[in-house]
Amino acid sequence: MTELKFAGLDGVIILVAYAVIMLAIGWFAGRSDKTVNNSLSNYYLAGRNLGIIALFFTLYATQYSGNTIVGYAPSAYRTGLTWLQSISFMTIIIGIYLLFAPRMYVLGKKYNFITPSDWLSHRFKSKRVTILAIFLMLWGLGNYLLEQLVAIGHAVTSLTGGTIPYQVAVVGFILVMLAYEWMGGMRAVAFTDVMQGVVLMVGVVIFLIGAIYLAGGKIGTITESIANVDPGLVGVPDLTTSINWFSMLLLVGFGAAIYPHAVQRIFASKSERTLKRSFARMAWMPPITTGLVLFIGLIGIVVIPGLDTAGSEQLVGLLANEIAGINGFFYWVMIIFFGAIVAAIISTADSVLLSFSSIVSNDLYGKYINPTAPEKKKLMVGKIAGVVVISLLLWIAWNPPGTLYEIFVLKFELLVQVFPAFVLGIYWKKMAAKPVFWGMLLGAVVAGLMTWTGHKTVMGIHGGVIGLALNFLVAVVGSILVPSAEEDDEEVAAPALTRMPTQN
Known part of the structure; x- marks a missing residue:
């Protein structure tokens, strides 16, 4: 992101204010629950007691971040109306959630699940399936966390006009994040999500204005103006682009819905009714968030035409500089808005780090290394693992690979391979562990090889989707041919588990 000429010292003041608020929230969250650092459930799931406001905003922060604005507007600038797909794939995520979230909530409540792999261990009773799924989930989380670290550095440097260098920005805010997360766990993360979500929503609207x-000021002429700049940006997409759009729907829809930190928010809900009401409100967010960001990117084509790929990555900063010059009101709104972008990126990063930590402490350490360890010790192992992975990713973030959008796509290629086991296993009790393992492994190998050899798509179809198709085929056909040893486990797919008495 380009340096914001209007910010400088004012940006530093705003960032310090945000940091202080986040630390205060972490302190308050830890103080309100004295057992938060002694219990896996309290630390990682906020005691399974998130109400509708906190749950909605933490789900919102899970699906969107400040990086949505920083990364999606340039994508709209480069591809034009084709980037309408961002609204559709953000919408389909909600639909996928509703396929499994209510039942997963019931199962999580009944069996005290902490992480998604708890469900896989319970369902398939296979160490191979669980460990492979853990690896794929950690890959997705690590990749997503790297994306946020890169975005934090660019956003802070931009907001402070270079006063705070990229490396100092990343390290400084990572320390703030670790501090409030260690103090309050999921509760602190959810409360900071409420703060940044409100400011981000208001800021996007004012930015668009x-x-x-x-x-x-004439909305109706924007499409015509874009056509004058580059007719291809408003034309009907070709067949390959259309196929790529549909492929992206599958990749993101199936992948994002099973983000470990998203699934853990299902477990953290106060009740099934609270969960469903939160998702009902989330259904409105794609047009309100990604739709407005799409429009911002399209306006950028008219206001600042001719940017190359590297230049378009600076689009939001370039537009912000122009908007801040309109008058004093827009000047301060832009500073507060970019501070909110930084806070939003951090709020996404803290959710990812918390989930990464939970998988290490509850799954790897708690299940396979030291099952008899007390929960307090498991928590400490998870916290230390979080610091280690942050340190490793910081080293990578000094020289970030590719554009933010390329990093975004990369994380789904392997994560999405967990979907058949995780969701189909809820409804089909004949699904067997061995075919699930081999399907997941083969899908991951195909997707990984295509990505790492540079063949990310074939005729517009992502490698992750090709791998997922193979994954489904092996898991389904194999389960039909190889009877499951757990076919008599009625608890897995019994109709009685589809609902639970709701709470007001």
Whole structure:
């Protein structure tokens, strides 16, 4: 992101204010629950007691972040109306959630699941399936965390006009994040999500108003103006692009819905009714969030035409500089808004780090290394693992690979391979462990090889989707041919588990 000429010292002040607020929230969350650092459930799931406001905003922060604005607007700038797919794939995520979230909540409540792999261990009773799924989930989380670290550095440097260098920005805010997360766990993460979510929503709307003003104030002529710049940006996409769009729907829809930190929010809900009401509100967020960001990117084509790929990655900063020059009101709104982008990125990073820590402490250490360890010790192992992985990713973040969008796509290729085992296993009790393992492994190998050899798509179809198709085929056909040893486990798919008495 380009340096914001309007910010500088004012940006530093805003960032310090956000940091202090986040630390105060962490302190308050830890103080309100004295057992938060003694219990896996209290630390990682907020005691399974998140109400509708906290749950909605933490789900919102899980699906969106400040990086949505920083990364998606440039994608819209480069691809034009084709980036309408961002609204559709964000919408399909909600639909996929509703396929399994209510039943997963019931199972999580009944069996006290902490992480997604708890469900896989319970369902398949296979160490191979569980360990492979853990590896794929950690891959996805680590990749997502790397994306947030890169974005934090660019956003802070931009907001402070270079006063805070990239490396100092990343390290400084990572320390803030670790501090409040260690103090309050999931509760602190959810409460910071509420703060950043409100400011981000308001900021996007005002940013859009300023961008429309710069474009001449006539919304109806924007498409015509884009056509004058590059007719291909508003034309009907070709067949390969259309196939790629559908492939992206599958990749993101199936992948994002089983983010470990997203699944853990299902477990953290106060009740099934609270969960469903939160998802009902989330259904409105794709057009309100990614839809407005799409429009911002399209306006950028008119206001700042001719940017190459590297230049378009700076689009939001370039537009913000122009908007801040309109008057004093927009000046301060842009500073607060970019501070909210930084806070939103951090709030996404803390959720990912918390989930990564939980998988290490509860699954790897708690299940396979030291099952008899007390929960307090498991928590400490998870916290230390979080610091170690952050340190490793910081080293990578000094020289970030590719554009933010490329990093975004990369994490789904392997994570999505967990989907058949995780979701189909809920409804089909004949699904067997061995075919599930081999399907997951073969799907991951195909997707990984295609990504790492540079063949990310074939005729527009992502490697992760090709791997997922193979994964489904092996798991389903194999389960039909190889009877499951757990076919008599009625608890897995019994109709009685589809609902639970709701709470007000």
